[in-house]
Amino acid sequence: MKIKIDHKTCTGCKQCEIICSLAHTGSVNPWRSRIRVYVGEEFCYPVIAGPYTEAACNSKGTRMVEGLEIDECVTCRASCPSKSVYKEPDTGIPLKCDFCGDPPNPQCVQWCAPNCLTLVEE
């Protein structure tokens, strides 16, 4: 299973960040969320936390999405030593999406009102 993201329909409401932190920590704090939304002018870009990597990448650059240049770090799913996104703010422990249990029941998908996130078979 995987969470499919249709960034064109994302409105930047960040309810996915809220429910992720609520479901995992019992309180609301987007900094403790495993999904994070980058809000752009032409479109928004939700990214789900992937695995932690020991080393920071050396190829940091920009990526083209829909004809727009965005910082590659924004679209990268990994947390690494040089990227604070996807780490617990107090402890620095890396966070990773767990699909909210087994069988997968991702809360962000359930709370995504514009249906930008959907759970699909791989």
Add this chain to the structure above:
Amino acid sequence: MFGWNGKILRIDLTKGTSWVEAMPTYLMEEYIGGRGMSDRIVFDEIDPQIDALSPENKLIFSTGPLTGTGAPSASRFMVSAKSPLSNCVSSPCCGGYFGANLKYSGYDLLIFEGKSPEPVYVTILNDRVEIHPAKHLWGKESYETEKMIREDMKARFNLDNWALNSMGIANIGPAGENLVRFACIMSDGGRAAGRSGLGAVMGSKNIKAVASIGTGQVNIADVEGFRKAVMAFYKEARDSGDFYKRRRYGTWGLPGRANASKSQAAFNFKDGYFKKFVKYEDPEKIIELIRVRDEACFSCPFGCSKRSRIKNDPEYPLTAKGPEHETMALLGANCGLGDMNDLCSANYLCNELGMDTITTGAMISCAMELFEEGHLPEKDIGYPLEFGNTNMFMLLKQIARREGIGDLMAQGGIAFASQYGHPELFMGIKGMGIPAWHPQAFDALGLQYATCNTGGAHTKSTMPFYEGRKDPAFFVEFTKKDQDYLATADSGILCWIIYHGPEWGDKMAEWLNYVTGTGFTKETLDPLGERIWNLEKLFNMKAGVKEDTLPPRITKEPRVKNRVVPLDKLLPEYYEMRGWDKDGTPTKKKLEELKLEKEGEGVI
């Protein structure tokens, strides 16, 4: 603590200091948050007699227990102060990301006192509150200001892209700096705490912007109950056709509706119909023409706000927020401007300069009528200004920068129209421009505007679409109830694009109970609105604003559907319904009932 943080952040700009105070328990229990809390503080701490642009005025940013929790649309923050436009207490509301970030920083309220000796901007990162020089930002337009602050904060706090992006910034444009009396506080690239000129209050304190990014948390009492309730609301929202319309069109469905019901404010309220808007009666047309994408405030499942593409003109950016219906009506139909691209440009200009599009529209349409009638000579403006003339874009910039005739217009509609001998041609209430719907079209609307404590505001009561019902008693009761309801909703703070209807009181009590773990019900919430309304009225009376009036065009000239607003008949009934005297003074009995006897001292 659940819901609330229980903390007030105070910043004394004169001394350049900040400190944190514990929130008094009664404020949370009796006034909840938002408008209730901040109005109470305005009443307690601001002398109603002061000049609103003096350092003695305070600027209060407030959130509520639901802000940032994920309760649908609970993103909003309220700004309160004494208004330089109406001299009344005023509390405009704004969406975006600022409110939630203030909450995540650990505060429910942010209060600015005094006046900084030189321009500053304030950054709040949890308990790290800093005041920085802002001379380099002074004179910059709203979006540029935000951009520069983001860059500065990136370096200062070592923030990554996501954090920078999540940050909330409230700022003023050149209009606020130049103390234009209808300047607004802008936030997040095109949202505004719009009415009543609080941007000028912010400018008078020499604050260019406040940026907040909070990494803290909000605790919820009943997490499971809350999650289920939100899911149930989503299900309802997905299945409901009415909700679908609100989500799909936002306020773009309204120009057509206003035109069809002949209630479109047009040509300085000389008409209730604007022919050029016929082509936009189907909102899909507007979507097709200008929409780029839907845009939501923090934690709103709707995304009713739209990002639009402006005509291909190097002066304007590729996309910008809006325009919302109020802007289309006041800067559009009311000024005779009927092209959607022009409307986008006018809206963008006002946002960048930081001016309330509604009062600005009322000012310009007044100038247009004065010009057409020959009262305002062309030599005073420098160019012709008939209805529909895009020279008005020049005028917008002149007002914000106080150049030429703009200097006089920046003083507000009454000062401007009086200078040319026709104060009655400014269509405003307590100095604030009348919003989009023509009061003569709906029976209760004139009464709602006239009695509104903050001047002619469109968010302090809803539009009564009750065509055909002739019973004035119904409308008077409707007006009172609705004003009280919305005062409570503003304390929640919930967005009434979503909670728009009779059931909202129960809904708010439900959210509040899940989040705070207290036992609110619709019945316990209802009196709160009435208490707030009376408190605001008492402040206004102490400030010397007593009359509830409408411009003579609305009460004497039958422009729409051949009728006028019979305010002289409706007002006594309304006062009676409120438990006030014949002249609109709250009675001792009423104040006792609302536990406001002490507050009424010196007024009744």
